[in-house]
Amino acid sequence: MDTLNRKFQLNRIIVLIILPCCLKKGICTLWSRIPFKIGQPKKQIVPKTVERDFEREYGKLQQLEDQTKKLQKDMKKSTDADVAMSKSAVKISSDLLSNPLCEQDPNFLAMVTALDTAMKRMDSFNQEKVNQIQKTVIEPLKKFSSVFPSLNMAVKRREQTLQDYKRLQSKVEKYEEKEKTGPILAKLHQAREELRPVKEDFEAKNKQLLEEMPKFYSSRIDYFEPSFESLIRAQVVYYTEMHKIFGDLTKQIDEPGLTDEQREKENEAKLSELRALSIVADD
Structure with a gap:
């Protein structure tokens, strides 16, 4: 009975202390006894340089x-x-035209009308530019990404074939290491027959990709x-x-008047007058 208790205690120590330590450190002796890992051949089937x-x-x-997607x-x-x-610019000029200010000031009406004409011309040319970019840049990028x-x-598929190649090569190596009995030799022959077409398939896929990937990249x-030449030309034309357009607009509205600084001061003065009104006075 004492012997059984000691064995039980020893097994308990192994389970509670030794085994977790081995698993944590990755040195469990059970795996160290396995001569090879399933599916991982000893032979280097694909050269490291390849x-x-x-x-x-x-x-x-x-x-x-x-990069293409971005x-x-x-x-x-x-x-x-x-x-x-461009649509916002057209809407702004359109809103100004419908503003009562234009009815009260003929000079301002003429200026806004000129602006509205310029904005509509700008919008038209901008749409032509966008259509050209869509056709000659965005669509080709989309088609290139689809490849x-x-x-x-x-x-x-090449990676899947490589894994099958490794698995079958490992299987062949396993039988090659065993004693050459009749059944083992038969299994070895069968394993080699299974390996041959998979090896040829992988080598064909690997060769094709190694030849065509650099060509695709260079293209x-x-x-x-x-x-991109079309993109640059579209921007230049636009x-x-x-x-x-804005040169013509400048000629239509460029009359001697206040400077920007003077206009700012004038606006501030008028704003001060508005703030002085009782309806906007602070409580």
Whole structure:
């Protein structure tokens, strides 16, 4: 009975103290007795240099995908802001035209009418610019981004094939290490037959991606150059027209008058008069 109690106490110590320590430190002796990990072959089936090349090329494409999506998003924000700005400018001039002030002052009416005409011209040219950017920049960016899901799927298929390759290679190695009996040799032959087409499939996928990923990355220059050239030209045309529009507006309203500082002082004086009225006086 004492012997059984001592064994029970010893087992309890192992469970409560020794085993948790081993698991925490990752040195559990149970795993140290396993000669190999399932699915992880001892043989290096993909050279490290090849794997580094693959990771480098795919990393460049992942960065390109992120940059393309960000650029597309920023261009959309920019064109939306341009449209909102020109529409707001047109509304401001339209609201001024309907203001009773214009009816009381012919000179002010002429100035606001000229402004309204200029804002409508600006809005028209801005819409042309936005349409051109949408067609020649945003849409090409969107189409370019649509290619990446297929590319990522090809990489995923290559990784799945690589895992099958490793698993089957590990299986072959396991039988190669065993005693060469009849049944073992039969299993070894079968494992090698299973491995062969998977190995060939992986090597084909790996070779294709290593050849085509750099080509795809290099093609971005020829693809995007026309788009960004169009973007620059659209901006040049737009701001050239804006220079003409506001130059014409300046000629229509540019009459000798008060400076900005004088206008500010005059407004402050009139505001002081308004504050002095009893209806706006502080309690």
